[in-house]
Amino acid sequence: MxxxxxxxxxxxxxxxxxxxxxxxxxxxxxxxxxxxxxxxGGPGVSAGPVALTGADRVAFVNDAPGPRRSHVAAVESSDPGGARTASGLTCARFYAAKGTGVCLQSGLGLVSQTNQAVIVDAALHTRHTFALAGTPSRARVSPSGRFAAWTVFVGGESYGAAFFSTRTSIVDTRTWQLMPNLEDFTTMLDGRRYHAVDDNFWGVTFAADDDTFYATLGTGGRTYLMKGSVSRRTLTSVGVQNVECPSLSPDGTRIAFKKRVLNGASLWHEYVLDLRTLRATPLAEHHSVDDQATWLDDHTLAYALPHEGDVKSTDLWSVPADGTGTPHLLIPDASSPAPLR
Structure with a gap:
């Protein structure tokens, strides 16, 4: 040459x-x-009633600075960046479906920090309260509203920590029977019964049959997608590793999840897994997403990202679930989205 x-x-x-x-x-x-x-200027926030019924709205935790910060709020789906109505209910994490909500609260008591899960009705009135064993992390409600689940950090402060411990619980909101720890379920990993001292489960997502759910198992330095049964108290590996914070699509055919892209680092990329083929598709969001994504519908996902230079505040972004398109700002100053279908 x-x-x-x-x-x-x-x-x-x-x-x-x-x-x-x-x-x-x-x-x-x-x-x-x-x-x-x-x-x-920020989004307009006004105090008022928030109902978990009706359609074409999104509920979330308001993160806009001011007296209604951390309160459950709602906006019209057609104008998610517009004025919002904020309720009197404060939550660190929130989710809702079919008129049932789960609110994870964290606060300081007279002697120590107090953490609790509050199950609310469609008008956000308290139905039942459960003490939490640690710091709120994830929350979900089944499509029918019958089951609620939550994950807390018992030790460690994030999924990126070298050592952390979680506890994940499920409650039947009809009978108030509490399943306090998924580690008590029978676990089958790669066809064999499995139990280890470092087992951690987190990120429950429910199917529409009021029995099937999915969650992450972390053990031995690896993470696995697990398929669970509430009635049988079992968890069985699906055959896919490096899956965290799964979220089942409304049609029940796909799982959105975050995949660790660098061992030992708090860097995750968002993917969607086809449950029939077990093929995973990377999404167009290139920022690290440390969240359990929410399906707004069968085609769109929403998730929280921190503000540039402000890790204490988050915005909600959306992205197509098929790997195409580009991310779009959905709701500024917000977290924990719950589409009210």
Missing amino acids: TPKRRLLILAVAVVVLAGLGTGFVLHAASRADDRNTARR
Whole structure:
């Protein structure tokens, strides 16, 4: 190859790399502009009743600065960035389905920190309260509203910590029978009964049959997708590893999940798993998503991301579930989305 040709190839490579770099910068700047535009003035927040019935609305935990921060709020699905109505119920995590809500609360008592799970009705009135063994992490309600589940950190502060311990519980909201720890269920891993001292379960998501659910098992430095049965008190591995915080699609055919992209680091990419083929598709969101994504419908996912430079505050973003498209800011200053179908 002649020196002139080498020089030409080098010049082309520099131009291509410069273009890619510019594209990434512009993409990041565009998303930062979206966040900043939403932040200027902030969303309108008014106090009022929030009902978990009806359609075409999204409930969530309000993260906008002010007296209604951490309160359960709702907006119209057609205008998710618009004015919101905030209730008097405060939650660290929240989810709802069919008029049943689960609110995980964390606060300081007279002597120590108090954590509790509050099951609420469609008007957000308390039906039952359960003490929590640790710091709130994940919450879900079955499509029928019959079962509620939650995960707490008993030790450690995040899924990115070198050592952490979780406890995941399920409650029947008809009988108030509490299954306090999924570690008490019979676990089958790769066809064999399994139990280890480092077992941790988290991120329950329910199917529509009021029995089947999915969750993550963390053990031996690996994570597995598990399929559970409430009635049989069993958990069986599906055959897929590196699955965290699963979320079952409304049609029951796919699982959204976060996949760790670098061992030992708190970096996750969002994927969707086809349960029939076990093929996983990466989504268009390139930021690290440390959340249990929510299906807004059969085609769209929502999840929380921290503000640029402000890890204490989050926005809700959405992305197509088939790996196409681009992420869009859904609801600024918000977390824990729950579509009210």
